[in-house]
Amino acid sequence: xxxxxxxxxxxxxxxxxxxxxxxxxxxxxxxxxxxxxxxxxxxxxxxxxxxxxxxxxxxxxxxxxxxxxxxxxxxxxxxxxxxxxxxxxxxxxxxxxxxxxxxxxxxxxxxxxxxxxxxxxxxxxxxxxxxxxxxxxxxxxxxxxxxxxxxxxxxxxxxxxxxxxxxxxxxxxxxxxxxxxxxxxxxxxxxxxxxxxxxxxxxxxxxxxxxxxxxxxxxxxxxxxxxxxxxxxxxxxxxxxxxxxxxxxxxxxxxxxxxxxxxxxxxxxxxxxxxxxxxxxxxxxxxxxxxxxxxxxxxxxxxxxxxxxxxxxxxxxxxxxxxxxxxxxxxxxxxxxxxxxxxxxxxxxxxxxxxxxxxxxxxxxxxxxxxxxxxxxxxxxxxxxxxxxxxxxxxxxxxxxxxxxxxxxxxxxxxxxxxxxxxxxxxxxxxxxxxxxxxxxxxxxxxxxxxxxxxxxxxxxxxxxxxxxxxxxxxxxxxxxxxxxxxxxxxxxxxxxxxxxxxxxxxxxxxxxxxxxxxxxxxxxxxxxxxxxxxxxxxxxxxxxxxxxxxxxxxxxxxxxxxxxxxxxxxxxxxxxxxxxxxxxxxxxxxxxxxxxxxxxxxxxxxxxxxxxxxxxxxxxxxxxxxxxxxxxxxxxxxxxxxxxxxxxxxxxxxxxxxxxxxxxxxxxxxxxxxxxxxxxxxxxx
Numbered sequence: 251x252x253x254x255x256x257x258x259x260x261x262x263x264x265x266x267x268x269x270x271x272x273x274x275x276x277x278x279x280x281x282x283x284x285x286x287x288x289x290x291x292x293x294x295x296x297x298x299x300x301x302x303x304x305x306x307x308x309x310x311x312x313x314x315x316x317x318x319x320x321x322x323x324x325x326x327x328x329x330x331x332x333x334x335x336x337x338x339x340x341x342x343x344x345x346x347x348x349x350x351x352x353x354x355x356x357x358x359x360x361x362x363x364x365x366x367x368x369x370x371x372x373x374x375x376x377x378x379x380x381x382x383x384x385x386x387x388x389x390x391x392x393x394x395x396x397x398x399x400x401x402x403x404x405x406x407x408x409x410x411x412x413x414x415x416x417x418x419x420x421x422x423x424x425x426x427x428x429x430x431x432x433x434x435x436x437x438x439x440x441x442x443x444x445x446x447x448x449x450x451x452x453x454x455x456x457x458x459x460x461x462x463x464x465x466x467x468x469x470x471x472x473x474x475x476x477x478x479x480x481x482x483x484x485x486x487x488x489x490x491x492x493x494x495x496x497x498x499x500x501x502x503x504x505x506x507x508x509x510x511x512x513x514x515x516x517x518x519x520x521x522x523x524x525x526x527x528x529x530x531x532x533x534x535x536x537x538x539x540x541x542x543x544x545x546x547x548x549x550x551x552x553x554x555x556x557x558x559x560x561x562x563x564x565x566x567x568x569x570x571x572x573x574x575x576x577x578x579x580x581x582x583x584x585x586x587x588x589x590x591x592x593x594x595x596x597x598x599x600x601x602x603x604x605x606x607x608x609x610x611x612x613x614x615x616x617x618x619x620x621x622x623x624x625x626x627x628x629x630x631x632x633x634x635x636x637x638x639x640x641x642x643x644x645x646x647x648x649x650x651x652x653x654x655x656x657x658x659x660x661x662x663x664x665x666x667x668x669x670x671x672x673x674x675x676x677x678x679x680x681x682x683x684x685x686x687x688x689x690x691x692x693x694x695x696x697x698x699x700x701x702x703x704x705x706x707x708x709x710x711x712x713x714x715x716x717x718x719x720x721x722x723x724x725x726x727x728x729x730x731x732x733x734x735x736x737x738x739x740x741x742x743x744x745x746x747x748x749x750x751x752x753x754x755x756x757x758x759x760x761x762x763x764x765x766x767x768x769x770x771x772x773x774x775x776x777x778x779x780x781x782x783x784x785x786x787x788x789x790x791x792x793x794x795x796x797x798x799x800x801x802x803x804x805x806x807x808x809x810x811x812x813x814x815x816x817x818x819x820x821x822x823x824x825x826x827x828x829x830x831x832x833x834x835x836x837x838x839x840x841x842x843x844x845x846x847x848x849x850x851x852x853x854x855x856x857x858x859x860x861x862x863x864x865x866x867x868x869x870x871x872x873x874x875x876x877x878x879x880x881x882x883x884x885x886x887x888x889x890x891x892x893x894x895x896x897x898x899x900x901x902x903x904x905x906x907x908x909x910x911x912x913x914x915x916x917x918x919x920x921x922x923x924x925x926x927x928x929x930x931x932x933x934x935x936x
């Protein structure tokens with residue numbers, strides 16, 4: 251309920267805090283004193299019950315603040331009761347009198363001893379213990395935060411939880427850290443309350459003696475009368491206060507020692523204490539029965555307790571037998587029902603965008619409990635792809651596959667295998683820098699990501715290999731690097747319309763005018779996706795989505811052809827393309843002879859699928875053969891093969907060379923910065 255936009259609960263809390271402060275200042279009548287003391291006990295019992303039935307600490311996350319308020323309330327009552335005891339001739343109400351009479355009785359010394367034992371027990375045992383547990387819990391909770399965050403990221407990466415569940419878990423981890431941090435400080439309230447209770451008790455006793463003997467209250471009392479009146483009120487007031495403080499201290503101990511489970515404390519305790527074999531209870535009953543033969547011990551009492559424990563064991567035996575029979579029956583019914591139930595095939599229709607399968611010999615790389623960190627590496631791969639390519643890599647599903655070799659793994663895109671590798675756990679992959687390096691003992695292999703010759707070497711030979719100039723790579727890095735290269739190679743297949751929509755929504759936060767102009771007025775999500783896929787197919791990052799949409803908007807009134815728009819975007823990205831493929835400002839490249847370019851331009855024919863070069867087969871064969879020879883020559887020299895053509899035929903040349911040289915970089919002259927020095931070392935003619 252709200253009043254003018256303000257919740258009644260907020261007003262009530264403010265009124266309660268103000269009322270507690272007024273209790274310290276304004277003298278209370280005896281009747282109200284009794285009311286507030288009973289209310290204090292009731293609230294303390296309520297807090298204990300809430301902590302007992304809480305399934306986890308965050309179910310009562312407001313407890314540190316509640317602890318502060320209930321402690322302040324109790325201190326205010328102590329001050330108010332002290333005012334009544336010392337200013338009303340020891341009469342502080344029926345509650346205090348009843349507690350004092352019940353404990354003190356006819357023997358003041360015994361009553362005082364019992365009172366101080368309760369105080370000391372509450373201060374030393376429960377309060378100190380709860381304070382220490384809260385301090386240690388706060389420290390370990392804060393230390394465990396990074397590990398918990400990584401575990402959440404790992405579960406998210408492996409597909410065990412959704413993004414929403416991951417956000418919820420991260421918030422819960424943060425709240426848990428905040429709670430224990432607050433409890434570490436709030437436990438000091440309980441400690442201070444216990445100390446102030448002892449001090450107030452002495453103040454009441456000494457002040458009462460002085461007031462009674464000196465007749466400050468209008469009546470001079472004898473020493474026996476003073477002790478009888480003021481000691482009774484002091485002990486009663488102290489007991490009322492300390493019983494409440496004891497309950498709150500117990501609640502504090504329960505909440506900080508509570509482990510998060512799905513059940514309450516009572517259910518957990520009953521289940522765990524009585525989940526052991528019934529043989530444990532029979533053995534305990536037998537040991538107690540033997541103990542009854544010791545001379546001087548109460549035989550009948552011990553035998554009664556032993557009989558009760560034996561009965562618990564018998565009851566548990568019968569209950570376990572009945573439960574086992576029900577489980578067998580339920581299992582049979584479920585099995586029969588599963589056989590009768592029609593098969594659900596809808597779950598089989600889902601196709602994962604990207605997944606990895608492992609032989610059982612590589613499962614330890616994925617299992618964090620065995621020290622595997624491949625999940626963390628995959629998370630880093632997804633982040634790096636977002637930085638390098640500007641795409642949101644979907645969650646990589648990880649599965650075991652008994653049909654694979656024990657050291658094999660497979661990478662699939664949309665359910666189909668696109669790459670495969672084999673690694674050797676507990677070994678390192680060593681890459682030789684050149685043939686002049688001294689050979690080292692190892693198992694010859696091929697590096698899976700780039701196809702380079704390599705060796706599997708043992709951990710003992712790693713240092714020697716690095717001293718000789720080899721590059722050594724651990725197994726998780728080999729797999730994660732292979733995965734990254736596969737993602738880069740197939741990035742255009744992984745980019746769907748939903749991802750494009752997410753990217754555009756993110757851009758709208760910073761450039762709303764651009765997005766409103768282009769989408770969907772000029773281009774649909776599908777048309778934008780085609781342009782982005784064209785860029786990714788040739789390794790061009792789409793992270794600068796703003797520039798891409800700006801360029802498409804500039805040419806949107808002229809053409810809707812995705813290939814033409816892609817070429818215009820590429821020319822806009824000339825600085826980035828030059829930096830990516832010719833980083834040093836100088837390049838040795840492959841070019842086409844002027845006659846060849848003229849022949850290709852003259853053969854261009856327009857179709858519904860766009861223009862294509864209508865060369866005769868012999869010309870295409872000679873052209874591709876010359877380009878393949880030049881590309882191989884460049885690679886033998888350690889140079890990335892780059893073909894530079896005129897802008898009119900760049901797209902067609904890329905399509906032609908895809909079959910013979912898929913890794914050939916094809917650029918146009920308009921995509922290269924003017925200050926770059928180009929050397930045409932290979933000229934291809936038809």
